[in-house]
Amino acid sequence: MVTRRVDLRSDTVTKPTETMRAAMANAEVDDDVLGYDPTAACLEREMAKIMGKEAALFVPSGTMANLICVLTHCQIRGSEVILGDYSHIHIYENGGISTLGGVHPRTVKNNEDGTMDIDRIEESIRDPSFEICYPTTRLICLENSHAHSGGRCLSAEYTDKVGELAKKYGLKLHIDGARIFNASVALGVPVHRLVQAADSVTACLSKGLGAPAGTVIAGSKAFISKAKVLRKTLGGGMRQVGVLCAAAIIAVEENVGKLEGDHRKAKILAAGINNIKGMKVDLDSVETNIVYFDILKESGTTEDELLKKLEVHGVLAMPEGPCKIRLVLHHQISEHDVQYTISCIQKIVTGAPDKNGVN
Numbered sequence: 001m002v003t004r005r006v007d008l009r010s011d012t013v014t015k016p017t018e019t020m021r022a023a024m025a026n027a028e029v030d031d032d033v034l035g036y037d038p039t040a041a042c043l044e045r046e047m048a049k050i051m052g053k054e055a056a057l058f059v060p061s062g063t064m065a066n067l068i069c070v071l072t073h074c075q076i077r078g079s080e081v082i083l084g085d086y087s088h089i090h091i092y093e094n095g096g097i098s099t100l101g102g103v104h105p106r107t108v109k110n111n112e113d114g115t116m117d118i119d120r121i122e123e124s125i126r127d128p129s130f131e132i133c134y135p136t137t138r139l140i141c142l143e144n145s146h147a148h149s150g151g152r153c154l155s156a157e158y159t160d161k162v163g164e165l166a167k168k169y170g171l172k173l174h175i176d177g178a179r180i181f182n183a184s185v186a187l188g189v190p191v192h193r194l195v196q197a198a199d200s201v202t203a204c205l206s207k208g209l210g211a212p213a214g215t216v217i218a219g220s221k222a223f224i225s226k227a228k229v230l231r232k233t234l235g236g237g238m239r240q241v242g243v244l245c246a247a248a249i250i251a252v253e254e255n256v257g258k259l260e261g262d263h264r265k266a267k268i269l270a271a272g273i274n275n276i277k278g279m280k281v282d283l284d285s286v287e288t289n290i291v292y293f294d295i296l297k298e299s300g301t302t303e304d305e306l307l308k309k310l311e312v313h314g315v316l317a318m319p320e321g322p323c324k325i326r327l328v329l330h331h332q333i334s335e336h337d338v339q340y341t342i343s344c345i346q347k348i349v350t351g352a353p354d355k356n357g358v359n
């Protein structure tokens with residue numbers, strides 16, 4: 001019987017730490033929809049400071065945060081947003097910006113590093129003189145780090161260029177910063193600098209930072225006031241939410257410092273898997289806490305088979321399309337877990353039984 005569990009499905013699987021649980025138990029709370037919860041206010045003040053914006057707002061999830069931001073920037077139905085063809089907003093958020101907000105997506109190809117070519121973004125901006133046929137471009141969205149490209153980071157310089165383009169055409173810039181702290185740590189650039197050019201930015205607290213729930217939106221005071229109304233409309237106004245915000249405050253205080261270790265372990269994991277015959281990792285793509293690897297024909301296994309066998313060993317991972325698997329590091333994965341995972345994959349591929357007789 002394998003009792004060990006190494007959960008690499010996502011950085012959203014962490015368990016609240018003892019300090020978080022204590023903070024939640026002792027949190028001072030009040031009605032946050034009425035604006036009286038002191039712990040929510042404290043988290044929002046702190047996050048606004050970190051992100052270099054006037055104000056911030058705690059919302060239940062990253063998906064709702066992106067939806068609120070896009071809809072707040074695009075209040076007129078038929079607005080168009082330019083975003084990456086492999087952006088989380090476009091692929092994984094149920095098309096909410098269209099179904100709920102009447103916002104039309106105009107996709108631009110995401111390059112392997114998560115950027116979109118600036119020329120292509122510019123070409124995609126609609127000519128207002130032909131509004132008889134065209135939707136009106138109002139917003140550009142970036143994602144940093146870019147999940148689908150393996151958690152790669154957009155530089156401050158690239159983001160500034162997109163910001164300049166947005167300004168030139170009177171558009172707004174939103175950054176889906178679900179993992180902006182990972183990008184900040186990997187690049188060695190403070191979060192506020194990375195998002196300086198953005199009119200709005202989101203940061204998830206329940207991913208690499210390990211809080212049990214929540215995302216924060218940051219922007220100008222006027223933007224956040226409008227976002228607050230939309231949060232209520234969407235059912236995201238929560239009453240004594242300080243219980244969750246207390247854990248999030250601990251996550252920001254204690255776990256940002258652990259991200260560097262996650263990135264280091266991701267690189268070790270990637271290199272170890274890449275050394276196994278029949279497995280391939282693009283090592284240059286591993287900049288933060290996400291590792292994608294390809295299963296080559298010569299391995300004699302498939303993603304389904306490998307995932308099932310890994311699960312028998314207590315290692316959990318996610319498929320990412322045919323012959324591709326995704327592993328995500330977080331602060332509750334140790335170096336020993338990383339070595340164990342590499343050795344499990346090795347054993348499965350070579351067919352050598354481990355000490356439990358499992359292969």
Ligand SMILES: Cc1ncc(COP(=O)(O)O)c(C=O)c1O
Pocket residue numbers: 060061062063064066088089143145146147176178179204215
């Ligand atoms: C880049 C990115 N943006 C947004 C989200 C949505 O966050 P949530 O799962 O909290 O809705 C995710 C979730 O994995 C993500 O990876």
